[in-house]
Amino acid sequence: WPYPAARRDDSIVDTLHGQRIADPYRWLENANSTETKAFVEAENKVAMDYLKQDSKWEAYKQTAGQLWDQEMVQYIRKKPNYYFTSIYSRGNNNHHAIYRHKTLNGKKELFLNMDMPSQNGFFYAGYSVHSPSGKFLAYAADSNSEEATIRVVCAEDVEGLCKDKGPTADVVQGDINVPFIWTHDERGFFYTKSVKSSDKQASSDANAGTGNTLYYHRLGTQQSQDQLISLPPEAQGWISTVDLSSDGKWLMISLRGDSTTSLWVAPMDQNSKGVPQKPSFRMLADMGNDNYSYIATQGDLFYFVVNEGRPQCRVIAYDVNAPNGQFVDVIPAKDGHQISSAYAIARNHILVQYFQGGVSTLVVYEMGTNKHARDIKLPLGSVKNIWARPDDGEVFFSHESLLSPETVYRYDFASNALSTISEAKIPGFDASTFEVRQVSVAGKNGASFPMFIAARKGIQLDGSHPTLISVLPRNGPTYPSWFNNLGGVFMQHFRGVYVLIRTSNGSPGDSDADKKNGQQPFQHNIDNIKSASAYLAQHKYTKPALLAVHGKSFEGTAVAAALNQAPDQLGCALIERGVMDLPRLPREAQSIPLQQPFGDPEEKEDFDRMLKYSPLQHVDGNRHYPAMLFITNTEPFRNVPWHSYKMVAQLQHKLPNNPRPLMLR
Structure with missing residues (x-):
């Protein structure tokens, strides 16, 4: 391969904790130097000249662009006269609008364009709240980072206020904190606003406190007339949430102090x-x-979900009229499933979303008795958003899987039926010919982990299928990613097997399981990549020459380390913005956030651990490596491009005759 020559300076050697570490490509850390720029330009040319030899190169780009330009549903709200659907078009057609339609599948009519003109071009009106009947919509026009403007638009003619689809005269401005809450009579809404010394509205109210304050705005009045909601002197802290009970009888606020949060209620x-x-x-x-x-109120019982998305999450109830009222556990987490969210539906039921291993399940319970009512069967994947009303049995939710970035479903409680409303599809790809299955893979030291495989229905397991493993972060229990555009392009053009595994990137040494079996936390991720590739070959989905793996950021580091340790198990690797030179982490200010899963090289215990798998220090010049493409850019977030520069230079130096390309883009 016509790799560009990269100067080596063998005189640069660091000593850390008694270990000598050569760093001959230190000069590549200077991204602005003429020499570094020339290196990057030459590497880019080599990579692009090679990649463009593929006759389908332009087709791949077109599919990726089509996937990025998909329309995504932000919400579906059912109101007495209309359904309202908020749709965001991302990519080159970046656009956000709210539509209304008389029936669920009826013709959509533009109700409000959320991309609005301003003096500085266009700005995005980000947050919006429909009133209970859908008669009004309040939205926050975010014109800059410090100030927002709440305006109101009508969904019907309202005498003295507005025409259908027209604005009212209401304008509420300032450092507004969302969300804002409509009263059930639709005469106005509550909002909170940060207090400044120059704030005339707050300074005119003798009872305004510090931090932020709660106001009530009545439609058709000036902001100067807004009612300050006074709190008791002992109610101290930042107003973090504001709710009205589902029956409209109680106003609820949460006050966050230095180390605690208190919940306050007032009768309407x-x-x-x-x-x-x-x-x-x-x-x-x-x-x-x-x-x-807050979930809902039934009689004297207030229902809440506590520690939403955390391992200790549960649904609880509080009797507001009990003499010594206290919270009572109603629905705890179960069988290793963590509660992600809960919603009141169908008047007296609670819909609970559970997560286990990144997979969503939906379960319905009776409110009051807390009995299990039914399960809602879902395909393998993750529920991203749920749109429900306490008094309605029609529930909508968006779902992400390996085969689609978004499918919107409707669940009808009365018939216990699930139907598809819309689906973001991969252009030219028939998802119905594929199926997704979950398998358990035995990892090192006997610990198993879940792996998800998307393959054609009726596939012959003969080892002949191109296969791509995507290594994605777990991101906690609540919103793990499933679909990515690379996998979509791969399935559309190669009709191969697409596989997902997840890493667990906690702080070094924080896993009890890893401590018990003597496993290094990050090495555990590396071993899982090797175990996944071995599983796919052993079960005849593919063979090493046809197996590719992709990882980004921390996952890219794990992929590079796995290739150093077992280069013969894979045929290709795509590594985006990975961290390759772990001993150099603290030398750059922007590298500090990258230390999380690895530790601090200045600490000997962390240094000894990371040096065992740091990719740059373990390139083996005596083995053949799979094809490798390193992708990076100059964006600062979790990305220091010289890590990729140095890794590619080292690979090309030690493996100049590697039969497969080792490239940078």
Whole structure:
């Protein structure tokens, strides 16, 4: 391969904790030097000249562009007169709008364009809230980072306020904190606003506190007339959430202090019009460090989900009229499944989303008895958003899988039926001919991990199929990624086998399981990549020459390390923005966030651990490596491009005659 010559300076040697570490390509760390720029330009030319030899190169690019330009559903809201659907078109057609339609599958009519003109071009009106009946929509026009403007548009003619699809005269401005909450009578909405010394609205109110304050805005009035909602003197902290109970009888706020959060409630005045002049707040509970999200109210019981998305998450209830009221566990996590979210549906039921190994399951419970009612069967994947109302049995949710970036489903509680509303499809790819299965792979030291395989239905397991492993981060239990564009392009053009495994990138030494079996935490991820590739070959999905692996950032580091340790198990690797030279992590300010899964090389224990697998230090010139393409850019977030530069220079130096290309782009 016509690799460009890269100067080596063998005089540069660091000594850390008694270990001598050669760094002959230190000069590549200077991204702005003429020599580095020439190296990158030459490497790019070699890579692009080679890649463009593929006759389908332009077709791959076209498919990737089509996937990026997909329309994604932001929400579906059912109201008495209309369904409202918010759609975001990403990519080159970047556009966001809210549509309305009389029936679920009826013709969509543009209701509000969320990309709005301003003095500085266009800005995105990001946050919006429909009123209970759908008569009004309040939205926050985010014109800059410090100030937002709440405006209101009508979905029907309202005498004295507005025409259908037209704005009201209401304007609420300032450092507005979303969300804002409509009252059930639709006469106005609550909002919170950060307080500044120059804030005339707050300074005119004697009861305004510090931090942020809660206001009520009545439609058709000036912001200067907005009602400040006074809190008791003992209610201290930042107002982090504001809710109205599902029956409209209670106003709820959470106050976050230095080390604790408290939950306060006040009855709404049901006998008068509007909001009480001085709501009578009382504290329900000091929640400590827990995080509570309101679900619904049934009678005197308030339902919450606590520590949403965390291992200790559970659904709880509170009797507001009990003499010594306290929270009672209603639905705990079960069988290794973590509760991600919970919603009230069908008047007296709770829909709970569980996660296990990145897979979503939906379960319905009876409210009050807490009995299991039914399971909602889903394909393998992750539920991203759920749109539900406490008094309605029609539920919508978006779902991501290996075969589609988004499928929107409708669940009808009365018939217990699930139907597809829309699907973001891979152009030219028939997902119905594929199926996704989950297998358990035995890792090192006997620990197993889940692997997800998308393959054609009826596939002959004869080792002849091109296969791509995507190594993706776990990202906690709540929103793990499934689909990526690379996998979509691969399935569309190669009709091969697409595989997903996940890493666990916690801090070094924080895994009890790894401590028990003597495993290094990050080495555990490396071993899982090797075990996954071995499984696919042993079960005849593919063979090493037809097996590719892809990883980005931390996962790219794991892929590079796995190739150093077992280069004969793979035929190709794509590594994006990986960290290759671990002993050099603390030398760059922007590298500090990258230390998380590896540790700090200045600490001997961390250094000894990472040196065992640091990719740059373990390139083996006596073995053949698979084809490798390193992709990087100059974006600062979790990316220091010289890691890839140095790794490619080292590979090309030690393996100049490698039968497969080792390239940088």
